[in-house]
Amino acid sequence: MMSTIFITGANKGIGFALAEELLKKNFRVIVGARDLKRGSDAVKILSTFGEVHLQLIDVADLESIRRAAQDVAKNFGDLTMLINNAGIAGDMHKTAWDFSAQELIEVYMTDFIGAFELTKNLLPLLEKNHGRIVNITMPTNATEFFHPLAYQAAKAPMNIMIDNFGFEFAQKKMSAQIFGLMPGVVSTDLNNHIQGAHVKSPSQSAKQMTEIILDNRNLNGQIIDVDKF
Numbered sequence: 001m002m003s004t005i006f007i008t009g010a011n012k013g014i015g016f017a018l019a020e021e022l023l024k025k026n027f028r029v030i031v032g033a034r035d036l037k038r039g040s041d042a043v044k045i046l047s048t049f050g051e052v053h054l055q056l057i058d059v060a061d062l063e064s065i066r067r068a069a070q071d072v073a074k075n076f077g078d079l080t081m082l083i084n085n086a087g088i089a090g091d092m093h094k095t096a097w098d099f100s101a102q103e104l105i106e107v108y109m110t111d112f113i114g115a116f117e118l119t120k121n122l123l124p125l126l127e128k129n130h131g132r133i134v135n136i137t138m139p140t141n142a143t144e145f146f147h148p149l150a151y152q153a154a155k156a157p158m159n160i161m162i163d164n165f166g167f168e169f170a171q172k173k174m175s176a177q178i179f180g181l182m183p184g185v186v187s188t189d190l191n192n193h194i195q196g197a198h199v200k201s202p203s204q205s206a207k208q209m210t211e212i213i214l215d216n217r218n219l220n221g222q223i224i225d226v227d228k229f
């Protein structure tokens, strides 16, 4: 039986590749995009793989998130998965104390508050459908080659959300599951199409993540390094 998956930021990059993979697995996919033209263009390409719909959503705007959640709940009562994928990185090369507070707020709104608010708004429906909430995330410790303050400071609370929601889902014996996937390094617009030995293409990464997303194991509360699954 076909069920519906909502992916935010699915007009390009990892989100687009995930949409393609999941359509090929016979799911109905709702492509979340903040821009009508970019969203429609993506949906047109994706429609060759299956049943795909466009939902406008700006995850940095609470009103837009609430409207989108209402539309999705009204039109797709069989929603079984939300993939919080939309994200920005901010400046990835700046020294920590050169960021302005405003830059930190922008990335935090998009990467954390957006995912939190959308999850909260769709939780009743996802709980009813024994659904899954998947968050595309990453490690937040500073390393020699990777220590972007705004980006890591916005993904850290997303990781805390996965842990906290997961804990409470289990405590309250809820049927919904929440987990995080850390894809490793994927060559996209977000990192100016970084190249290197361990860098994946969006399509490689999406294939790897789809296997985990569709695995039957209970992954609630976990943050999974996809290369170690």
Ligand SMILES: NC(=O)c1ccc[n+]([C@@H]2O[C@H](COP(=O)([O-])OP(=O)(O)OC[C@H]3O[C@@H](n4cnc5c(N)ncnc54)[C@H](OP(=O)(O)O)[C@@H]3O)[C@@H](O)[C@H]2O)c1
Binding pocket: 008, 009, 010, 011, 012, 013, 014, 015, 032, 033, 034, 035, 038, 057, 058, 059, 060, 061, 084, 085, 086, 087, 088, 110, 136, 137, 138, 182, 183, 184, 185, 186, 187, 188, 189, 190, 191
């Ligand atoms: N690439 C990596 O190596 C990597 C590693 C770990 C985690 N991730 C995570 O994976 C996710 C996808 O990243 P990506 O590499 O595929 O980046 P990407 O190619 O830049 O795609 C990001 C997507 O998010 C959308 N987006 C950004 N801000 C938005 C907003 N306010 N409202 C709605 N949509 C918004 C973008 O839409 P527009 O086209 O309108 O900008 C685009 O569709 C992000 O959460 C990122 O942090 C990526």
